[in-house]
Amino acid sequence: xxxxxxxxxxxxxxxxxxxxxxxxxxxxxxxxxxxxxxxxxxxxxxxxxxxxxxxxxxxxxxxxxxxxxxxxxxxxxxxxxxxxxxxxxxxxxxxxxxxxxxxxxxxxxxxxxxxxxxxxxxxxxxxxxxxxxxxxxxxxxxxxxxxxxxxxxxxxxxxxxxxxxxxxxxxxxxxxxxx
Amino acid sequence: xxxxxxxxxxxxxxxxxxxxxxxxxxxxxxxxxxxxxxxxxxxxxxxxxxxxxxxxxxxxxxxxxxxxxxxxxxxxxxxxxxxxxxxxxxxxxxxxxxxxxxxxxxxxxxxxxxxxxxxxxxxxxxxxxxxxxxxxxxxxxxxxxxxxxxxxxxxxxxxxxxxxxxxxxxxxxxxxxxxxxxxxxxxxxxxxxxxxxxxxxxxxxxxxxxxxxxxxxxxxxxxxxxxxxxxxxxxxxxxxxxxxxxxxxxxxxxxxxxxxxxxxxxxxxxxxxxxxxxxxxxxxxxxxxxxxxxxxxxxxxxxxxxxxxxxxxxxxxxxxxxxxxxxxxxxxxxxxxxxxxxxxxxxxxxxxxxxxxxxxxxxxxxxxxxxxxxxxxxxxxxxxxxxxxxxxxxxxxxxxxxxxxxxxxxxxxxxxxxxxxxxxxxxxxxxxxxxxxxxxxxxxxxxxxxxxxxxxxxxxxxxxxxxxxxxxxxxxxxxxxxxxxxxxxxxxxxxxxxxxxxxxxxxxxxxxxxxxxxxxxxxxxxxxxxxxxxxxxxxxxxxxxxxxxxxxxxxxxxxxxxxxxxxxxxxxxxxxxxxx
Ligand SMILES: Cc1ncc(C[n+]2csc(CCOP(=O)(O)OP(=O)(O)O)c2C)c(N)n1
Ligand SMILES: [Mg+2]
Numbered sequence: 001x002x003x004x005x006x007x008x009x010x011x012x013x014x015x016x017x018x019x020x021x022x023x024x025x026x027x028x029x030x031x032x033x034x035x036x037x038x039x040x041x042x043x044x045x046x047x048x049x050x051x052x053x054x055x056x057x058x059x060x061x062x063x064x065x066x067x068x069x070x071x072x073x074x075x076x077x078x079x080x081x082x083x084x085x086x087x088x089x090x091x092x093x094x095x096x097x098x099x100x101x102x103x104x105x106x107x108x109x110x111x112x113x114x115x116x117x118x119x120x121x122x123x124x125x126x127x128x129x130x131x132x133x134x135x136x137x138x139x140x141x142x143x144x145x146x147x148x149x150x151x152x153x154x155x156x157x158x159x160x161x162x163x164x165x166x167x168x169x170x171x172x173x174x175x176x177x178x179x
Numbered sequence: 180x181x182x183x184x185x186x187x188x189x190x191x192x193x194x195x196x197x198x199x200x201x202x203x204x205x206x207x208x209x210x211x212x213x214x215x216x217x218x219x220x221x222x223x224x225x226x227x228x229x230x231x232x233x234x235x236x237x238x239x240x241x242x243x244x245x246x247x248x249x250x251x252x253x254x255x256x257x258x259x260x261x262x263x264x265x266x267x268x269x270x271x272x273x274x275x276x277x278x279x280x281x282x283x284x285x286x287x288x289x290x291x292x293x294x295x296x297x298x299x300x301x302x303x304x305x306x307x308x309x310x311x312x313x314x315x316x317x318x319x320x321x322x323x324x325x326x327x328x329x330x331x332x333x334x335x336x337x338x339x340x341x342x343x344x345x346x347x348x349x350x351x352x353x354x355x356x357x358x359x360x361x362x363x364x365x366x367x368x369x370x371x372x373x374x375x376x377x378x379x380x381x382x383x384x385x386x387x388x389x390x391x392x393x394x395x396x397x398x399x400x401x402x403x404x405x406x407x408x409x410x411x412x413x414x415x416x417x418x419x420x421x422x423x424x425x426x427x428x429x430x431x432x433x434x435x436x437x438x439x440x441x442x443x444x445x446x447x448x449x450x451x452x453x454x455x456x457x458x459x460x461x462x463x464x465x466x467x468x469x470x471x472x473x474x475x476x477x478x479x480x481x482x483x484x485x486x487x488x489x490x491x492x493x494x495x496x497x498x499x500x501x502x503x504x505x506x507x508x509x510x511x512x513x514x515x516x517x518x519x520x521x522x523x524x525x526x527x528x529x530x531x532x533x534x535x536x537x538x539x540x541x542x543x544x545x546x547x548x549x550x551x552x553x554x555x556x557x558x559x560x561x562x563x564x565x566x567x568x569x570x571x572x573x574x575x576x577x578x579x580x581x582x583x584x585x586x587x588x589x590x591x592x593x594x595x596x597x598x599x600x601x602x603x604x605x606x607x608x609x610x611x612x613x614x615x616x617x618x619x620x621x622x623x624x625x626x627x628x629x630x631x632x633x634x635x636x637x638x639x640x641x642x643x644x645x646x647x648x649x650x651x652x653x654x655x656x657x658x659x660x661x662x663x664x665x666x667x668x669x670x671x672x673x674x675x676x677x678x679x680x681x682x683x684x685x686x687x688x689x690x691x692x693x694x695x696x697x698x699x700x701x702x703x704x705x706x707x708x709x710x711x712x713x714x715x716x717x718x719x720x721x722x723x724x725x726x727x728x729x730x731x732x733x734x735x736x737x738x739x740x741x742x743x744x745x746x747x748x749x750x751x752x753x754x755x756x757x758x759x
Contacts, residue, residue: 016359017358017359021296021300021308024297024300025300028300028301029301032301065486066483066486066487069482069483069485069487070483072482072483073481073482073483074359075304075305075325075357075359075360076359077359078358078359
């Protein structure tokens, strides 16, 4: 169980038609129905006609059932899967630039090594690190880097796919009868 | 066959059996208006694009066919935003074609450019910006399909001018390929059985019929279900006429201005069978006080409605007509099973029915018309109903006049009541009545309008005169924004703020005559009947009657905003006037 994400968040894997305006339709729907998005990541799938969105929804802002049902009404939305954290592979990417004088550089690289992070760029007095993992790992990393002085941080938001070898946690399609 | 995008668009509309469209041309849509000259489609030239949208709605509601409107870009597209939102709220199938600046200049703030797709995204079921003339037949086919199937609603097709002038190879798509749009129509058999079981156990059942009954053309099925079960029926503002008002099982309209029996029957019910209704806040009152003991069976074609407001005990996703037909079979099976077992079918609900009959006697709708006193709006409506054909179509605006009409008119046929329920759009009545009359030319069409509402879209009577569409308008002229005045009187200590309109500015008779209509004015009760009879005889032009009504009259019963339906306020004179 992912202690950080649950139970306040839901992860939705949303398969959509890869057409212009689809992101606006989805984000507009969230805004006007009062559903809060924690993070959202979009990219084309292996089939270029479709894109996959991974949307992390604030569970306090709306009942999940309403979110998925309203999303399903959007015509370019093909399929919605709710991924419960224990049945999905979830990762997020973070790029972080920290102040790094020569005295502390080795401390930072050591930290990076513990987190299996990569040094992507080194400047005169700063260093940019790439780290991948579950969101709480990224949180921990940025907490530990904070004392050195964070210059800039960019996170991708969560992406997720169902774990293999079992059925998706819950499949909610238009045809599902609400219980 | 090579066609221009514009020709393909008109041909596609013909392929969809469009017989009439409402619109007004301009720069960006000019290329599409050219092939219209050679088309079989009747075009009705409106005076304001809002009129085109509401006419298309009135047409759609009266005929069951999608309403089609066409306007140009920019200000014309924004003018039709209100009808789009109105149709979205009331699930009315509309296909609206908007012109757009050339695709090549989109995004440059070109003359009359506006982001129509962006603006209408939240108030349409779907919308399309055409980027290639070759797509036009496919998109038009999809547009009609989306507008008319599942939960109906409005769609917009935005057509850039250069795309309309582009050449394409004509085709007509055989099939529709929308993988993300597959509405479920048939209910789940297990749930249907469960619904029948609950119905068989109910002691105080109420059928809560909503607009979905009309959308699904399920009025006959509803009647069969009600008659075989003996369950009383309430019809919401959107469902008036879906069940005949003169039927002994009909309790009439529930909600904020519903009658006492309908409101209270729902409150006391132990089983609400919601058929195509959506637990709108104007029906439920304060939600946590609504029908506290009722189990809920909820049938709707839109999965998002099931559980949106009130969690159902049995949720039935599907088309109302198909589901009710299956329910009828399941009820019959359940009744047969029980009668075999115990000799009697379902337990009698006669006690409940008697209880409700008692309410009906004790709490009728009341008003008092003195022979020499001011004209009562209720009296005008009653006379209008009594003197017009049984299948008259009635459209209304929004306000007191709307509530009185919905409360008092005896609707015995489906599709005879056309109003703006969800959005509450003042100005709806005149154009909606025109659209209904275009679709149903053999029927008498009355609009009961408010003086405030009338002033918002009256110019469409010019359209009606020019196009020889003989609608009839009854203005209940109380010289006020009456409904707002009522709230200020009751909830703002009679501090009247900006609600006075004047009875004779404008002069409604002269104004109507200037627009090519016959105009009448009625001040006294004895003139009401004869004037209505005169108006009913005119069928070569529109007629307007300016009824000067009593501005003090209020709509009762009333459930004040934010209060529970159990605290419904009845007319203080109910006791005195009962039986009069
Ligand atoms: C476009 C629009 N503006 C404002 C309102 C708010 N409103 C609701 S009823 C009403 C008064 C309507 O006045 P009138 O048409 O004279 O009808 P009456 O209530 O007097 O019968 C108003 C202003 C509305 N519903 N629609
Ligand atoms: Mg008025």
